[in-house]
Amino acid sequence: MTQNNHNDNSYDIIVIGAGISGLLSALALSKEGKKVLILEKDSSVGGVCRSYEVDGYRVDTGPHAITRLESGPLRELMDKYFDVVPQFVPFGKYYVRAGNRLEPFPWSLKDWLTFDIIPKKDRLLLMKSLFDMFYMLSMGKDLSTVSIADVLPSEISSTTRRFWDYLSYFMLGTSMKSAPVSRFIDNKCHKQDDKLSSIPYAGKIYNLLISEGATDQKYPKGGIQSITNCILSSFPKNRVEIKTNEQVTGLQTSDTNAIKGVSTEENNYNCDTAVYSGFASDLPNLISGLPEDYTRNLMRIKKVNSLTIWLGLTKQFFSNHGSEMWIDSDPYTWAVPTSNYDPGLAPAGKQLVGFATVLPEKYNPAEARKKALDVIIQTSPEIESHIDMVHYQELIPEKAAWSLDSSFGDVKTPIKNLYTVGTDAEKRSMGITRAAYSVLRCLRIMRSEKVL
Ligand SMILES: Cc1cc2nc3c(=O)[nH]c(=O)nc-3n(C[C@H](O)[C@H](O)[C@H](O)COP(=O)(O)OP(=O)(O)OC[C@H]3O[C@@H](n4cnc5c(N)ncnc54)[C@H](O)[C@@H]3O)c2cc1C
Secondary structure (H helix, E strand, C coil), rough: CCCCCCCCEEEEEEEECCCCHHHHHHHHHHHHHCCCCEEECCCCCCCCCCCCEEECEEEEEECECCCCCCCCHHHHHHHHCCCCCCEEEECCCCEEECCEEECCCCCCHHHHHHHCCCCHHHHHHHHHHHHHHHHHHHCCCCHHHCEHHHHHHCCCCHHHHHHHHHHHHHHHCCCCCCCHHHHHHHHCCCCCCCCCCCCCCHHHHHHHHHHHCCCCEEECCCCCCHHHHHHHHHHHCCCEEHHHHHHHEEEEEEECEEEEEEEEEECEEEEEEEEECCCCCCCCCCCCCCCCHHHHHHHCCCEEEEEEEEEEEEECCCCCCCCCCCCCCCCEEEHHHHHHHHHHCCCCEEEEEEEEEECCCCCCHHHHHHHHHHHHHCHHHHHHEEEEEEEEEEEEECCCCCCCCCCCCCCCCCCCEEEECCCCCCCCCCCCHHHHHHHHHHHHHHHCCCCC
């Protein structure tokens, strides 16, 4: 894919990687008047924000709920830079499944008190843990160093333990043993700047009392590719060039340690600024002279691995408008019937469901697939005879797990005019929302450094 060729191979800005964070960066920068080249190693753009056809079904690269959509970072970027915006459908409720029991996720303390999947005794014990946390906060304890497992009372049941372990994997990509408590009570305030606000936990604690659920979460009609397509359609004419099948193999710097060019197997390009959206931990292979402590930090980043099984079903098995969290399955499973949001994603009368699981760091793909499919069939045996299509995806939803024993990169790098964006560059929220936060921060830093 190539749009608008520049003859002299010189650009204001080169964006490396055409996932959502690279594309959002390119859109914002081109709308701000810059000539931008995007280099993507794959044959298509979108990274893990794509949809494609399989046997008449339209599957996404993993089932997605787009969070903080009313007033979060993606909304800010859409309002400012998109010419066309996707049509979003409410994501509905999150249901928690344990065995045959299915109940809406308890978003508020009021719901928590009547959430029967968790034994009553545990619910009360967990209220005590919550008050213990308030006490720790009031004593100035840093809750980003305390794990969920640390604050759970020892006497709680295995169901309650699995519930919190599930949430830790779901929200942070890690087990509750290394999931920091702070992530569950961080401030939802979108307009905060680089530093957390002076009352970082106030937003979440307030939410605990009054939350009505995932009201600001939505799904884009046509699949998540619609978001990517809207970005592509919004690029200003003649200011963005995209080259696919071109892997960046090196970044060049000047004597003053500023970025001056980017090379691939085929070409060398000149630029004043580069935005890198691949794995931050790959940077030391692309550029020489990075400070040792910077490189060491990047090497401590742990990525998240996921397996999604897409099933096309000849019958509507999931009738709720929402998704299911299977807290007692092994592996933990998130079931999302995407065709309930947009029937056009499946052939008439059929249902498309994505079952997403988190994979361990090391795994055997064939065994992992079999185990995950067995879980689906054990949970709902009737499904087996109604399977019309099976499609597997092993993908990396987030380039950095948010855990006590791993690290994050940063938008700002030690190289002048080299910035990184993506889910390992910003420690806030998750997935596409996190990627969008990183892009907003990149733009802010560029403005402060007079790149913009
Ligand atoms: C199962 C699953 C469920 C998910 N659920 C949700 C959800 O509910 N909500 C949500 O918001 N998000 C969700 N996500 C995550 C979300 O899709 C990703 O976090 C987001 O799309 C990542 O975007 P990115 O641009 O940071 O990274 P990527 O999409 O990984 O893009 C990086 C791009 O850079 C390219 N690249 C890398 N190195 C080079 C190089 N050297 N040269 C050229 N190109 C290079 C890659 O090929 C890729 O295209 C989910 C993902 C999965 C897999």
